[in-house]
Every structure is written in C-alpha cells, then in structure tokens.
Amino acid sequence: MSGAALRLEGLAAAYGQSRVLDGIDLSLPSGGAMALVGRNGVGKSTLLGTIMGVRTQVGGRVLLDGRDMTGLSPDARALAGIALVPQGRQIFPHLSVMENLETGLAALGRRGRRAKLPAMLFDLFPKLRQVAGRKGGFLSGGEQQQLAIARALAGSPGLLLLDEPSEGVQPNVVDEIERALTLARAEMGLTILVVEQNLGFVWRLASHYAAMDGGHIVQAGATSGTAVEDVARLVRI
C-alpha cells in the first residue's frame, strides 16, 4: 500500500463522562509526516487511539483517503491501512521476533495468510535479523521498539501512528529508528503521525507539526521555518 491521506473533522473522544478531545480538525496529505507535540495528559495518545478505534469516539469523523472510519473496529481499521505502534510497544512477550513480525501480516487480510515477511523490514532494522529467534519479552527496550515498528510495517500500512517511539530508547537506537522511518517513508510513501516529547528527533523526521493543549490543537504548521524552541515554549515542554 502507498501512503494514505488522513483527515480529522471535529473529532471528539471521551473517557466515560469526561471529554478528553474536542473539535480536532487535522489534515495530513498522503506521504506526509506530522509531529504531534504537547505536555503529558493533553490527549495526544488518546488522539492516536481514537484514529485506531481503540478509544471511544463521541463526535466528528476520521477519514482515511476519504473513507469514513467511524464505527469501524480496530481490526477493520488495520485492514483499511492504519497501524499503531503504541506507547509501551505491546510486543507479544512469548512469541519470537519472527512470530511477532508475522502477526503484523494479519493487516493484509486474506492475502496475509500465505504472505511472507517483506525482506525490506530487515534492511530497515538489521538488528532484528540477529535476534530473530529470541522471544519478544527478552529484547531490550530499543530492540522492542524496532520490533514494534517493523511489526506495524509488515502489514504494509498507508498510515503509521507512532506513540513516543524514542521513549526509554538509547540515543544511538533513536538515530537508527529515525533513519528507518525516513527510509520507510521514502520507499513506501508512508504517511506518519507521531506523538513525541523528543522535539529534536521529531523535527528532523516530520514535515509538519501540530501542538496540542487541553484536548485541542492550538497551533499547526510546517516544521521547516518553525523554531523548535518556540513550539516547546508554547506547549510548555
């Protein structure tokens, strides 16, 4: 799959009675990469979860290439081309690295039943080849993060949602992740929406940014020409 365009229209989400996202409008063209920045608790992860269908959407629409995702289950959204690498990675601890990667093929639907893993995954993350037989639970934080991203890419998504990919990962591995994501974006035409506190890393990766506060988007624009420090000051991180 090539990249898919994402459009959010008046998106609202809630935990029980408490509304955590309200009136989110956002547009990300196919092949674009957007950084979603803001302090803890402003609704960034909830926004990713709502796009994936794992958080309760109470208003608005999620459109992927113009197709309304509202009401679709997470597995149906995965089949439509959305992949989420959650915070904490959620690697299957008792499955080997290869098996973890193969679960990602489920997003291909019927085609995925007999599909082989794309060789490109190991070009993007050479480290995974070395630990292919190891159980997911025995990997280091950095290896798990690479595995989580590769697993999401195995299903050839059009839109990749990343929740704090640099969290708890040593700097040299963050560089590897940055290189792999840049390559994946170039080769697959992937659209990326990434939540990140490490602004230096995400500024190099993303072409656009959206700053969040209190469940709203307070500022958005292109990363080039916008000083990281100004955005950091705005969202107080």
Added chain:
Amino acid sequence: MEGLVLPQLFNGLSVASLYLLAALGLALSFGLMRVINMAHGEMLMLGGYLAFLTLSLVPGTGGILLAVPVAFVGAALMGALIQLTLVRRLLARPLDTLIATWGVSLILQQAARDLFGAVGVEVRAPDWLAGSVQLGSMAFPTARLFILLATLLVLGALALLFRTTRAGLHIRAVNQDRAMAAMLGINVGRVELMMFALGTGIAGLAGVMLALLGPVTPTVGQSYIVPAFLVVVLGGVGSIQGTTIAALMLGLVSAVAQIFVDVSVAQLLLLLFVILFLQVRPQGVITTSSRALDG
C-alpha cells in the same frame, strides 16, 4: 503388590488422558477469554450420546471411527452456539458467564434425560475395543490404549495448530495481548469463537472415550468436570504444556493412591495433593502470562 503397580500406572495414564481431554477445552477458553464454561461437562455428555447414536446406526469399527468426528463437530457446534449467544455477550461480566453457562448445563442435562432417559445408555463398541493386548504377563485393555492414542493425536494436532499455522499464531497473539492483536488486524472475535468451539469439540471427543469405558448418563460430564478444573488450576491457567503435565500428575496420583486405599480416599488424597502443590507453587506447573492472569 508389584503385580499391581504397572497395571495401575497404565490405568493412571489412561485416566490422565481423559482428564486431559476434558481439561484442554477449559484451559483454552479460560486462558483466552477468561470464561469458565460451566456447561463444559455437558459437552462430554453430548459427545458420549453422539457416539451412542452413531454406533447404534453404524455398528463396528466404521462406527467408532465415524463417532469421533461426529462427536467433535457436534460438540464444537454446540460450543459455537453457546459462545455466540451467551459468552460473547457477557465477556465483560465473567461472573454472569458462570451463571449463564451453568444454566445451559442444567438445560442440556434435562434435555438428555428427556431424550434418552435418566438411566445410562451403553455404547456398542466393536469387539476389538472390548478385548485386551497381552504383553508378557500383563494385559492392557484395548479401549484404554485407544484412548491413550486418541489423546496423543489430539495433543499432536494442537501442537501443530499452535506452532505451525497462521491461525495458531493469531490464537497465541490474542492470548497474550487481545488489544494489540486487534490493532494488528486480527479478528479477535473470530479467534475466540474458533477457540471456544475447538475446546468444546475436544470435550466431545472425551465424551466418546468415556462412552467406551462405561454407560453414558445425563450427568456423566459432572464426574469429570471437577478433576478437569483441578487439572487446569494445577497446570497453570492457559498453558497447554502445564495442563498436560498436570493431567499426568493427577491421573498417576489417583491411580497409585488406589493401590493402597479405596476410590473415595484416593479422591481425598487427590484433593490434598492439589492443595499442597498449590501451597508450594500457587501459579501452577507452568507460569504463563495470558490475559487470564493479567488482571
């Protein structure tokens, strides 16, 4: 005494096979969905009656070979029906599932009473299953050898399913992290339905095996359901290897105990063994982090 030990060990193995077949379905459904299916014993009963009906229509070796798939499919379909109509709707309310499936258990028992009578029915097994295989001075009942073989085949088939197929991979993924599996595009609802039906289908197979050893009654499943739960708890919930080892342990403890004491005291010793074992190893034989253990 020495002449007793080997035959009792063999008996222990065959009892272990029955416990295992009865417990596998429970282990699968509890491990995957946190559902305790109180009607599981009735899947054994259903398998037993389906074996009785099949062998009444088709006597002989063909009948018993036909009874195995008939009982498996029949019990699996019943399981699928229970999963779709009750379990799926009560997933977030485990206690309610307990009561609802207990209700199903009572309904199925009464239905069996109405259809076949309260007295048990005897399956007409082919002659070769009523005999025994002589090995030196010892005789091994063919029916028990058949049960042992069938159990090994079921375990082998499950191992193949889990280890070599994409469906098996999806089952293991759902078992470890349901939410992540769904986000990767795995249809969790379908996986759970398949697992529940597979578990009840295996219980149906256990019913065929029970029918080879004694009469099938409306409450035949009840006498196996308690040991089956013990096996699941002892094995470490949700683990197939643990369940297998636990079934072996319980079958052998029960059989060896019966060399020295009568059946009732042997049952008491069995319970004591489980209690003591869990004092030392509360997580059971094998620790696994399945969804059932996360909460």
